[in-house]
Amino acid sequence: MKKIKIGVIGAGRIGKIHVDNLRRIPEAEIVAVSDLFAGEELxxxxxxxGIGIVTKDSEEILSNPDIDAVFICSSTDTHxxxxxxxxxxxKHIFCEKPVSMDISLTEEALEEVRKAGVQLQVGFNRRFDHNFKRVREHVQAGEIGSPHLIKIxxxxxxxxxEAYIKVSGGIFMDMMIHDFDMARFLSGSEVEEVFAQGSVLIDPVFSKYGDVDTAIVTLRFENGALGLIDSSRRAVYGYxxxxxxxxxxGAVSVTxxxxxxxxxxxxxxxxxxxPLHFFLERYQGAYMDETEQFIDCLLNGKPVPVNGNDGRQAERIALAAKLSHQQQRVVKLSEIEDLK
Amino acid sequence: MKKIKIGVIGAGRIGKIHVDNLRRIPEAEIVAVSDLFAGEELxxxxxxxGIGIVTKDSEEILSNPDIDAVFICSSTDTHxxxxxxxxxxxKHIFCEKPVSMDISLTEEALEEVRKAGVQLQVGFNRRFDHNFKRVREHVQAGEIGSPHLIKIxxxxxxxxxEAYIKVSGGIFMDMMIHDFDMARFLSGSEVEEVFAQGSVLIDPVFSKYGDVDTAIVTLRFENGALGLIDSSRRAVYGYxxxxxxxxxxGAVSVTxxxxxxxxxxxxxxxxxxxPLHFFLERYQGAYMDETEQFIDCLLNGKPVPVNGNDGRQAERIALAAKLSHQQQRVVKLSEIEDLK
Amino acid sequence: MKKIKIGVIGAGRIGKIHVDNLRRIPEAEIVAVSDLFAGEELxxxxxxxGIGIVTKDSEEILSNPDIDAVFICSSTDTHxxxxxxxxxxxKHIFCEKPVSMDISLTEEALEEVRKAGVQLQVGFNRRFDHNFKRVREHVQAGEIGSPHLIKIxxxxxxxxxEAYIKVSGGIFMDMMIHDFDMARFLSGSEVEEVFAQGSVLIDPVFSKYGDVDTAIVTLRFENGALGLIDSSRRAVYGYxxxxxxxxxxGAVSVTxxxxxxxxxxxxxxxxxxxPLHFFLERYQGAYMDETEQFIDCLLNGKPVPVNGNDGRQAERIALAAKLSHQQQRVVKLSEIEDLK
Amino acid sequence: MKKIKIGVIGAGRIGKIHVDNLRRIPEAEIVAVSDLFAGEELxxxxxxxGIGIVTKDSEEILSNPDIDAVFICSSTDTHxxxxxxxxxxxKHIFCEKPVSMDISLTEEALEEVRKAGVQLQVGFNRRFDHNFKRVREHVQAGEIGSPHLIKIxxxxxxxxxEAYIKVSGGIFMDMMIHDFDMARFLSGSEVEEVFAQGSVLIDPVFSKYGDVDTAIVTLRFENGALGLIDSSRRAVYGYxxxxxxxxxxGAVSVTxxxxxxxxxxxxxxxxxxxPLHFFLERYQGAYMDETEQFIDCLLNGKPVPVNGNDGRQAERIALAAKLSHQQQRVVKLSEIEDLK
Structure with a gap:
C-alpha cells in the first residue's frame, strides 16, 4: 500500500488535531513534527x-526527501x-487559514505553488461539516432554485x-474569513460588494487594537443575490x-x-x-474529512477540494470588509488586488 | 337563508362553549337553553x-316545535x-360523550334515533383537531402504508x-374514551382485543372509588395492528x-x-x-369545527361525521378496558355486548 | 355598559378584517362604514x-357626532x-400603516392629533403577535442581557x-416598515444609522418603478447594537x-x-x-388583539400601545433605507427630518 | 503504563467493532483474536x-496466561x-448480550464468575448512548419526580x-432484551409484571419459527410505575x-x-x-464508551457499569414476555426463576 509521508509544522492545538486525524488514515504516515517550542513534552x-522526528526547525521537515506533504499549522505570519x-x-501542502493577511504575499505563495506544480489545500474545515455540506448539496441540486439571500x-x-487579539488580524480576517469562504461555498457565486459594520459590546480590549467584537457584513454576489453575516466573539451558550x-x-437552513x-x-x-460548546466538538468530523480528502487527492492525483484561490478570495473579502468598516462605505471587491 | 334552530340542554362549561361557537355560525340560531340550575346569572x-328562552326544564326545549336540533350537554346519566x-x-341531536356508561342503554337510545330517522352526532371533538386530522389524512392517503402500531x-x-371522580365512570370511560375513539379514527380499523393496566400514583382518592389515575391500554385491531395508549390524570406541564x-x-406523528x-x-x-394548558385552548378550533360540520350536515342532508355507532364502539372498548383492568386479563371486544 | 361607537373608513381587505374583529368585542359598536366604491355588495x-350606515363619503362618518372613533383603512395617500x-x-383614531410616505405630512397629522388631545394608534399589528410579543418579553425581562444583534x-x-407596486411606496416603505417598527419594538432602542441593499431577482416589473423585490437592511442602534433585516417579495413556501x-x-428566537x-x-x-400561508392566517390573533387593546384604552383612558411617534419613527427609518439604497451609502437617521 | 491485555473471541461484525474501539484506548492491547471461521482474510x-495471534480455537485465548480479559463476541449458544x-x-469478561436464553444456564455462568472473583460486563451498549444517558441523569436528579410511565x-x-431469525431466540430475547434493560436503567426500578402482544405484519417467515415481527410489551414496576415498549423489525426510515x-x-424524552x-x-x-440508519451509526459512541469504561474499571478496580445481574434481569423479563405472548396473560416476574 502506498502511503503519503507527512511532516507537520506547528504542534499547537490545531497541529495536534491534524496529527490525531492523520493517524486514523491508514494511507498516511507522520514522519516528523516541528515546533518552535518543541521540548520534552512534545x-x-x-x-x-510513533512519530520518529521531533524538531524545533521546520527546515528539517522541508528538506527531508522522504516527506511527500506538509501540514502548515504554525502562526499565520510564517505561512x-x-x-x-x-x-x-x-512537497504538497495543507495550510491552515488564512494563507496570509496580505493579498500580495498570498499571491507570491500561490505563484510558487503553481510553478512547482504541487497541490495546496487551505484549511476551511467548515466546508466538510455535515450540516453545511448538506446545504450546499441542496443548493447545487437546484432544490431552492437560484439563490437570493445567503445568511450565516x-x-x-x-x-x-488579549495576546491573540493583538496579532489576530481582526475579527474580519481571523474569524469571519471562515464565513466569507462559506458564503462562496454555499452560494456557488463570487462576491462583488462588501459592507461591514462593527461594535465593541463585549470587551473594551478590542478597541485597543482597532478591532470589534460584534460585526455584521453584507455581501452582493455576482448573480445579484445578497448575503448577511452576523458574528460575535461571545455567545454565552456556546458555539x-x-x-x-x-x-x-425555497430555502434550506441548518442549525x-x-x-x-x-x-x-x-x-x-x-x-x-x-449546543456543542466549541469548534473542536462541532467540527471534529469536518477536520477528519478534510484530512482524508487531502490524502485521497494526493494518492489519486485529484485536485484538492479547497485550493489556493479559495484561500485568496476569502482573504480579499476579509480585506474588503476591514476597509468597509474603517471607511464606513460599500467596498467593491474589485478595489482589492486579485491575481496578476 | 335557512337557519337551524337550536336548543341547548345543560349550560355548564361545555354547554357554554357550544353556545359561543354556535353564535359564530350564521346558519345557526340558538332559541333556548335549559339548565337544572338556571337562575339569574344564566x-x-x-x-x-340574544337567547330568548331560559328554563330549568329541558322538556320546554324538547317539546318546542320551533326547535330543529338539540345539543345535549347535561350530565352523562341524563343522556x-x-x-x-x-x-x-x-329533533336532530348533538350529544356529548359518552352516550352512556351502559351499552344496552346506549343501544336503546340509538334504536330510538334510528326509528325516528334523525341525525345523532357524538361529541368526539378531537377528531376535528388540526393535528389528529392530519394524521388521519396521511394514513388514509396511504403514506405510511398499512398501520402496524398506533400510539396515543x-x-x-x-x-x-372528588365529586366528579365519584360519578365519572372511571378513567377508562371518562377520559380514555376519547383515546379509544381516536384509535379507531386514526387506524381506520376496529378493535378486537383490549388489555388495561392501571396504578394510583397521583392521588389516593382514586382508590376510594375503585379508579386509577395512571393507565395504559393496549389494543389489537382487526387487521393485526397493535395499539398503545398511555394516560395520566396529571401532567404538571399541561395538556x-x-x-x-x-x-x-413509514410513520406519522403529532405533538x-x-x-x-x-x-x-x-x-x-x-x-x-x-404546551397549551387545557382542552379549552388546545381544542378551541376542534370544538368550532365539529359544530360547523354538524350544522352543515343538517342543512345539506349529509350524514354527520361522528355517529351513534362511533359512540357505541368507543364505549364498548372502554367497558372492555374496565373489565380487563378488574380481571387482569385480555378482554375480547366480542365479550362486550354490541348492536342487537 | 359603555360602548365605543365606531366608523370604519375604507372597506377593502384590511377594513373588513377590522370590522369582523370589532364585532367580536362587546364594548365596540360599528355605526358606519364608508368606501369610495361602496355599492350593493358592500x-x-x-x-x-348590522351596520346601519354605508356611504361613499367618509365625511358622513367624520361629522357624525355619535361616532367616538374611526378606523382609517383607506389608501395611504388619504391618511x-x-x-x-x-x-x-x-374622534379617536386607529390608522393603518404607514401614516404617510412624507415625514412632514405625517408630522402635520400628528400635530393635529396632539392639539385635539385624541388618541391615535398605528396599525403595527405584528407587535401583538404571540411570537414577537414573547421575544420582547424575554428581552425586557433581561433574560438575554443587553441586546447585541437583532435579526428579522x-x-x-x-x-x-403591478397596480399596487406602482403606488406602494417601494419595499422599504410598504413592506419593511413593519420590520423597522419590529426592530424598535424588540430592541427597545432607537435606530441611529441605516444601510440598505436591494436586488430585482423575482420580477423585472419592480425595476420599472425604481423598486426592488429582495432587500437587506442593516441598522445601528443607539446602544451600539446592530440589526439585520432580510426581506423578499416571494417565498414560495408561504409567509x-x-x-x-x-x-x-443569550438569545431568543421565534420561527x-x-x-x-x-x-x-x-x-x-x-x-x-x-408555514401558514399569509398574514391573514398568521396574524389573525394579532389583529384581534390590537383592536381589543385600542378599545380598552379608549374605554379606560389608557395610552394606546402603538402611538403616532411609533408611526413616525418607522417611517423615518424607511425613508433612510430608501435614501441609503439610492445613494449606496450609510444614512444617519438624523439626516431624516424628525419632530419639530 | 499498565495495559490490559485482551483476547477477543468471535470476530464477526460486533467483534470487529470492539477490536477497533479497543485499539483507540491506549491502556488496552489486543493480544489475540479467535474465530471459528478464522482464515486468510481475518x-x-x-x-x-497489529494483533499477533489469530486462531480458530478460543481455548488458545482462554489458556493464555498473558491475557487479562476476554471479549466474548461469538454466538449466544457459546456464551x-x-x-x-x-x-x-x-480472566475478566466482557460478554455480548444475552448471556444465554436459559436463565439457569445464565445463573451457572454467573456463579462461576462470582466464585472466581472476576468482573463480568454485559454488552448493553445503549446505556452508554448520549441520549438515553441524559434521560437517566434527569430521572436520577429528580427532575421529573417519581416515574409514572416509561415509554420505549x-x-x-x-x-x-431467515438463518438468523431461526436461532435468534425470538423478538423478545433477541431484540427487546435491550429495551427491557433500558426500562430498568431509565426507571431505576425492578419489573414485577409483564404483558406481551405480538403480530406478524412484515414477513410471514417469522410465523415459521413461532416468532413475531411487531410487538408491544407493557410492564408494571415495583414502585407502581407502568412501562410501554413498542418494537418492530422494520422501520423503512431507519433505526x-x-x-x-x-x-x-414532568417528563423527559429523547428522539x-x-x-x-x-x-x-x-x-x-x-x-x-x-434518522441514522443503523445501530453502528447511532451507537458508535456508545460502543466506544462501554469499552472505555470496562477497561477503566479493570485498571482501577471499580465495579463494571453493567454487571451479570443486569444481564440476568433483562433475560428474565424477556422470558416473561415470551411466556406472556404464548399464554396471552400477564406474567409475574416471580414466575421466572431468579438467583438461587
Whole structure:
C-alpha cells in the first residue's frame, strides 16, 4: 500500500488535531513534527504516536526527501515563507487559514505553488461539516432554485486572550474569513460588494487594537443575490454556527449540533441542553474529512477540494470588509488586488 | 337563508362553549337553553347572547316545535332519556360523550334515533383537531402504508375534583374514551382485543372509588395492528395530547400545540414555553369545527361525521378496558355486548 | 355598559378584517362604514353585520357626532387628511400603516392629533403577535442581557399586483416598515444609522418603478447594537416571519407558525406542512388583539400601545433605507427630518 | 503504563467493532483474536491492526496466561461455556448480550464468575448512548419526580435474514432484551409484571419459527410505575430508538439522531433527512464508551457499569414476555426463576 509521508509544522492545538486525524488514515504516515517550542513534552506526545522526528526547525521537515506533504499549522505570519519553501521542495501542502493577511504575499505563495506544480489545500474545515455540506448539496441540486439571500451566523463561545487579539488580524480576517469562504461555498457565486459594520459590546480590549467584537457584513454576489453575516466573539451558550440559503424555489437552513436530543418538560416549560460548546466538538468530523480528502487527492492525483484561490478570495473579502468598516462605505471587491 | 334552530340542554362549561361557537355560525340560531340550575346569572348570560328562552326544564326545549336540533350537554346519566325524547320529537341531536356508561342503554337510545330517522352526532371533538386530522389524512392517503402500531398519549393537566371522580365512570370511560375513539379514527380499523393496566400514583382518592389515575391500554385491531395508549390524570406541564401511527411505509406523528415558538438559549440551555394548558385552548378550533360540520350536515342532508355507532364502539372498548383492568386479563371486544 | 361607537373608513381587505374583529368585542359598536366604491355588495355585507350606515363619503362618518372613533383603512395617500379631520372632530383614531410616505405630512397629522388631545394608534399589528410579543418579553425581562444583534426575516408569499407596486411606496416603505417598527419594538432602542441593499431577482416589473423585490437592511442602534433585516417579495413556501435577539446573556428566537405539528417519516426523510400561508392566517390573533387593546384604552383612558411617534419613527427609518439604497451609502437617521 | 491485555473471541461484525474501539484506548492491547471461521482474510485484517495471534480455537485465548480479559463476541449458544472457562482462568469478561436464553444456564455462568472473583460486563451498549444517558441523569436528579410511565420505542431498519431469525431466540430475547434493560436503567426500578402482544405484519417467515415481527410489551414496576415498549423489525426510515419517562414533576424524552440538521422548505412543505440508519451509526459512541469504561474499571478496580445481574434481569423479563405472548396473560416476574 502506498502511503503519503507527512511532516507537520506547528504542534499547537490545531497541529495536534491534524496529527490525531492523520493517524486514523491508514494511507498516511507522520514522519516528523516541528515546533518552535518543541521540548520534552512534545517529544513524549509524539513518541506515544510513533512519530520518529521531533524538531524545533521546520527546515528539517522541508528538506527531508522522504516527506511527500506538509501540514502548515504554525502562526499565520510564517505561512507564506513555509508554503514557498515547501513548494520549492516539491512537497504538497495543507495550510491552515488564512494563507496570509496580505493579498500580495498570498499571491507570491500561490505563484510558487503553481510553478512547482504541487497541490495546496487551505484549511476551511467548515466546508466538510455535515450540516453545511448538506446545504450546499441542496443548493447545487437546484432544490431552492437560484439563490437570493445567503445568511450565516457565526458566534464564538468566548473571546480569545488579549495576546491573540493583538496579532489576530481582526475579527474580519481571523474569524469571519471562515464565513466569507462559506458564503462562496454555499452560494456557488463570487462576491462583488462588501459592507461591514462593527461594535465593541463585549470587551473594551478590542478597541485597543482597532478591532470589534460584534460585526455584521453584507455581501452582493455576482448573480445579484445578497448575503448577511452576523458574528460575535461571545455567545454565552456556546458555539453558534448556522446558515440559510433562500432562493426562487425555497430555502434550506441548518442549525447547531447538540450533545443529545433530550427535552425536559416541567411546570417551567421545555428545556434542552445548549449546543456543542466549541469548534473542536462541532467540527471534529469536518477536520477528519478534510484530512482524508487531502490524502485521497494526493494518492489519486485529484485536485484538492479547497485550493489556493479559495484561500485568496476569502482573504480579499476579509480585506474588503476591514476597509468597509474603517471607511464606513460599500467596498467593491474589485478595489482589492486579485491575481496578476 | 335557512337557519337551524337550536336548543341547548345543560349550560355548564361545555354547554357554554357550544353556545359561543354556535353564535359564530350564521346558519345557526340558538332559541333556548335549559339548565337544572338556571337562575339569574344564566338569564343574564343568555340575554347578552340574544337567547330568548331560559328554563330549568329541558322538556320546554324538547317539546318546542320551533326547535330543529338539540345539543345535549347535561350530565352523562341524563343522556339516554334526552336522546330518546329528542328523537321522538323528531329533533336532530348533538350529544356529548359518552352516550352512556351502559351499552344496552346506549343501544336503546340509538334504536330510538334510528326509528325516528334523525341525525345523532357524538361529541368526539378531537377528531376535528388540526393535528389528529392530519394524521388521519396521511394514513388514509396511504403514506405510511398499512398501520402496524398506533400510539396515543393522553394526559390531563390536573385531576378533577372528588365529586366528579365519584360519578365519572372511571378513567377508562371518562377520559380514555376519547383515546379509544381516536384509535379507531386514526387506524381506520376496529378493535378486537383490549388489555388495561392501571396504578394510583397521583392521588389516593382514586382508590376510594375503585379508579386509577395512571393507565395504559393496549389494543389489537382487526387487521393485526397493535395499539398503545398511555394516560395520566396529571401532567404538571399541561395538556399532553400526542399520537403516532407507524406502518409498512413509514410513520406519522403529532405533538402538542404551544402558545408561541420562542426559544430562549442561555448558559443553562434552551428553554421554551410549555404546551397549551387545557382542552379549552388546545381544542378551541376542534370544538368550532365539529359544530360547523354538524350544522352543515343538517342543512345539506349529509350524514354527520361522528355517529351513534362511533359512540357505541368507543364505549364498548372502554367497558372492555374496565373489565380487563378488574380481571387482569385480555378482554375480547366480542365479550362486550354490541348492536342487537 | 359603555360602548365605543365606531366608523370604519375604507372597506377593502384590511377594513373588513377590522370590522369582523370589532364585532367580536362587546364594548365596540360599528355605526358606519364608508368606501369610495361602496355599492350593493358592500351594503349587503354591512347589512348582514348590522351596520346601519354605508356611504361613499367618509365625511358622513367624520361629522357624525355619535361616532367616538374611526378606523382609517383607506389608501395611504388619504391618511393624513383623514387623521386631521378626525382629530378636528374630536374622534379617536386607529390608522393603518404607514401614516404617510412624507415625514412632514405625517408630522402635520400628528400635530393635529396632539392639539385635539385624541388618541391615535398605528396599525403595527405584528407587535401583538404571540411570537414577537414573547421575544420582547424575554428581552425586557433581561433574560438575554443587553441586546447585541437583532435579526428579522420578513418574506411575503407572493408579490402584489403591478397596480399596487406602482403606488406602494417601494419595499422599504410598504413592506419593511413593519420590520423597522419590529426592530424598535424588540430592541427597545432607537435606530441611529441605516444601510440598505436591494436586488430585482423575482420580477423585472419592480425595476420599472425604481423598486426592488429582495432587500437587506442593516441598522445601528443607539446602544451600539446592530440589526439585520432580510426581506423578499416571494417565498414560495408561504409567509416567513422570524426574529432573533442575541445579547450578552443569550438569545431568543421565534420561527413561523404551522397549520399542524404532523411529521411524516418515510424512506424519503421527514416531511411536514409549510408555514401558514399569509398574514391573514398568521396574524389573525394579532389583529384581534390590537383592536381589543385600542378599545380598552379608549374605554379606560389608557395610552394606546402603538402611538403616532411609533408611526413616525418607522417611517423615518424607511425613508433612510430608501435614501441609503439610492445613494449606496450609510444614512444617519438624523439626516431624516424628525419632530419639530 | 499498565495495559490490559485482551483476547477477543468471535470476530464477526460486533467483534470487529470492539477490536477497533479497543485499539483507540491506549491502556488496552489486543493480544489475540479467535474465530471459528478464522482464515486468510481475518489473518490479514488482524495483521493490519497489529494483533499477533489469530486462531480458530478460543481455548488458545482462554489458556493464555498473558491475557487479562476476554471479549466474548461469538454466538449466544457459546456464551455460558466461554464465561465459565474464562472465569476459571481468572480472566475478566466482557460478554455480548444475552448471556444465554436459559436463565439457569445464565445463573451457572454467573456463579462461576462470582466464585472466581472476576468482573463480568454485559454488552448493553445503549446505556452508554448520549441520549438515553441524559434521560437517566434527569430521572436520577429528580427532575421529573417519581416515574409514572416509561415509554420505549425500538424499531430496526430491516429484519435479519431467515438463518438468523431461526436461532435468534425470538423478538423478545433477541431484540427487546435491550429495551427491557433500558426500562430498568431509565426507571431505576425492578419489573414485577409483564404483558406481551405480538403480530406478524412484515414477513410471514417469522410465523415459521413461532416468532413475531411487531410487538408491544407493557410492564408494571415495583414502585407502581407502568412501562410501554413498542418494537418492530422494520422501520423503512431507519433505526428508531426513542424513550420517554413521565413522572410526578414532568417528563423527559429523547428522539433519534439525524445525519444533519438541514431543513429544506419548499412549496411542498418542510423536509429533512431521515434518522441514522443503523445501530453502528447511532451507537458508535456508545460502543466506544462501554469499552472505555470496562477497561477503566479493570485498571482501577471499580465495579463494571453493567454487571451479570443486569444481564440476568433483562433475560428474565424477556422470558416473561415470551411466556406472556404464548399464554396471552400477564406474567409475574416471580414466575421466572431468579438467583438461587
Amino acid at each position: 517529544q513524549e506526545w509524539a513518541g506515544s504516536r 507564506v515563507e513555509l508554503i514557498k519553501r515547501a513548494a520549492q521542495e516539491g 451566523t457565526s458566534r464564538d463561545p468566548e473571546p480569545p486572550p 453558534d454556527q448556522r446558515a440559510e440559503v433562500f432562493g426562487s424555489k 447547531n449540533d447538540h450533545p443529545n436530543t433530550a427535552v425536559l418538560t416541567t411546570e417551567n416549560g421545555l428545556r434542552s441542553d445548549k | 338569564q343574564e348570560w343568555a340575554g347578552s347572547r 339516554v332519556e334526552l336522546i330518546k325524547r329528542a328523537a321522538q320529537e323528531g 398519549t393522553s394526559r390531563d393537566p390536573e385531576p378533577p375534583p 399532553d395530547q400526542r399520537a403516532e401511527v407507524f406502518g409498512s411505509k 402538542n400545540d404551544h402558545p408561541n415558538t420562542a426559544v430562549l438559549t442561555t448558559e443553562n440551555g434552551l428553554r421554551s414555553d410549555k | 351594503q349587503e355585507w354591512a347589512g348582514s353585520r 393624513v387628511e383623514l387623521i386631521k379631520r378626525a382629530a378636528q372632530e374630536g 426575516t420578513s418574506r411575503d408569499p407572493e408579490p402584489p399586483p 416567513d416571519q422570524r426574529a432573533e435577539v442575541f445579547g450578552s446573556k 413561523n407558525d404551522h397549520p399542524n405539528t404532523a411529521v411524516l417519516t418515510t424512506e424519503n426523510g421527514l416531511r411536514s406542512d409549510k | 489473518q490479514e485484517w488482524a495483521g493490519s491492526r 455460558v461455556e466461554l464465561i465459565k472457562r474464562a472465569a476459571q482462568e481468572g 420505542t425500538s424499531r430496526d431498519p430491516e429484519p435479519p435474514p 428508531d430508538q426513542r424513550a420517554e419517562v413521565f413522572g410526578s414533576k 433519534n439522531d439525524h445525519p444533519n440538521t438541514a431543513v429544506l422548505t419548499t412549496e411542498n412543505g418542510l423536509r429533512s433527512d431521515k
